[in-house]
Amino acid sequence: MTEQTFDWRSFLVRWSEEWAGACTGPEELRDGDEEAWRARWLGFDGAPAERVAAAETQLGCALPPSYRQFLAVSDGWRHAGGFVYRLAGADGARWHRDAYGLSEYDDDEDGTQGMWQRALQLDAESDATLVLLDPGDVDADGEWAVYCHASWRAAPPERYPSFRAFMLAMYQEFHRLAAHRPAAPFVNATTRALDARVEAARLDALAGAHERAGAALAEAVAFGRPRAAGLLDQLRRFERQWPEPTFGELPGDPAYLGEVVPVLAAHHVRNGHDAAAWGHKLRGDAGGRRTAADEVLRQVRERAYRYRAAGPFGEAVDRAREQARWGATDAAWRTLRAALPQWTPVGPDHLAPVGLLADTLLGPLLTAERGRELLATPRGPSGGAAGEPAREEPGAAGDGLAWLALEPRSGRPEPYRFVLVEGVAPDGLPAVLAGEGAVLDRPATRWEADRDRYRDRTVSSSEDPAPALVGHGGGDVGAGWSFAFEARTWPLSAGQRLATPAVTASGRTGGRALAVAVAPEEGFFHLSVAEAGEERYGFTVRGAERDRSGAAPVPPALDPDRHFGPHAHGRQGEHGLLTALAAEFGVALPRFALTEGRLHTFADPSWTPPRLPGEAYSEARIVLTEPHPTSDSAREALSALRARTAGAVPGVPGAAGVPDGPTGRPPEAS
Known part of the structure; x- marks a missing residue:
């Protein structure tokens, strides 16, 4: 009309x-x-x-x-x-x-x-x-x-x-x-028609017609009809629409606690809301329900929440989590997608496994595109076969390494470094790289790992330990290589020495290991390839300089002169060398898992060798106090310290001549 x-x-x-x-x-x-x-x-x-x-x-x-x-x-x-x-x-x-x-x-x-x-x-x-x-x-x-x-x-x-x-x-x-008036029921021809549309929309959603269902539910929500908000919020979360979730009256029903409360908890933590807001989200205190909800909130806050479901779909969730744990996010999604027709709702107003969105490892892989694919798959009482697969995010097997040389969305290239070790599972990397007693920490995104790295601790310009994200480095689980990846590491200055861990790692495993460190804005690229505890070959590119190391010559496909010659512009040399390195060793790093997902971390030792006699260093106490801190201030503080002590090694031009030990009062970054 x-x-x-x-x-x-x-x-x-x-x-x-x-x-x-x-x-x-x-x-x-x-x-x-x-x-x-x-x-x-x-x-x-x-x-x-x-x-x-x-x-x-x-x-x-x-x-x-x-x-x-x-x-x-x-x-x-x-x-x-x-x-x-x-x-x-x-x-x-x-x-x-x-x-x-x-x-x-x-x-x-x-x-x-x-x-x-x-x-x-x-x-x-x-x-x-x-x-x-x-x-x-x-x-x-x-x-x-x-x-x-x-x-x-x-x-x-x-x-x-x-x-x-x-x-x-x-x-x-x-x-x-x-x-919502308590005086008397509000019932008329309009409300009866809308309630009938809500029920029809529920059945449409379970049958996979989520767009039609969403339009009908949105109209019913505008009229304040019961059930409509709880149903529509489930669809919106999978479509990655971001209005604040309420789920209508569902948070007050114990049957839905394991489905909607984890999503409310994730939103609560992400936005730094207080205890009063948490109670409001739960629609009041109901004894044991509040206690259970508080436990879910704790698990979500500590990045330890595991979504659980009944029956065959629940078994598929467990398998998919193990795949995503080590970076095989495409394989994890295929596992979930195949099991969707076997999913069963926990109550009459349950449209999809919405609690999955809050799972520490599986939640990040549910992109808006995959969420729409999930909603388009008939499930529950409707049943049916899985829908047509969405265009998949590149998996580890097809990613290679060259994606690291693509310009980031922020437009500012960031330094990174990684180690690939052959013949060891990801959960064995801490002991191989950091020694006996080192263990995996909780899963984290790159941003979370970066934040955790500098929270309330002292850092030194002479050391550069960092949390490393770990996973399988040659495709899906069991492909033979494992990686430890560190993003947003400190830029490497021209006079700074570097001790990559490939030799130590290969010595402890008896196999091969390779280490790469890159600072794109400084024209820095380092590669070291070792086997059985000895460096076979390696090189460091600093602008026009080439420093080679190891007993064997660098293979022609990896020769830095071939990639970083005068013909290379921008990040072409980095891109070409990473492409050649992936082909030479059959290795890869999972792009989606490293940029969007969560992986286990551990404290990787510093890549900076021990200080030489008379070498100056500085320390900074980093205190991050914002509700959602970033580490930009921390990086800037330590970069300034390094600039002050750069070249302070005897015999290096430009030595600052600062005595060994802390230099003045440690600044704070907050």
């Missing part, structure tokens, strides 16, 4: 009838509403055409079409939603002229630039709410946008594309408020 064909009379009559039916008696009415209640009509007589024309003459402009059509049916309106008690008729509309000095808050982004001065004010009586028609915001049909501003909302004005759209929204607001 278009603006031109919209039946204002039937719409306003239905609204009035439902408003009157929602009131149990005169005692619930505002002063002056009893006559409207008895007449079951919120409006007034329609405005004759000559009255509308006279109002337009007085205002000096033609009114927008849908507002004119409304006035012809009712010259004004009572209770437009819950906070506008009366809308003006033709004679009462007036220019606002920034009556409350709100133009200082004009904002191009929310469309209010100049609106306060030029808008036509329609509210005649309200709860601190303005209803403004904007002649400066007009569509192709001549409709003026409506801006609704309530100071107590502490938010920009809400925009509606036309007066008709505004009135429809206020009708929905009336429904939302009436649905």
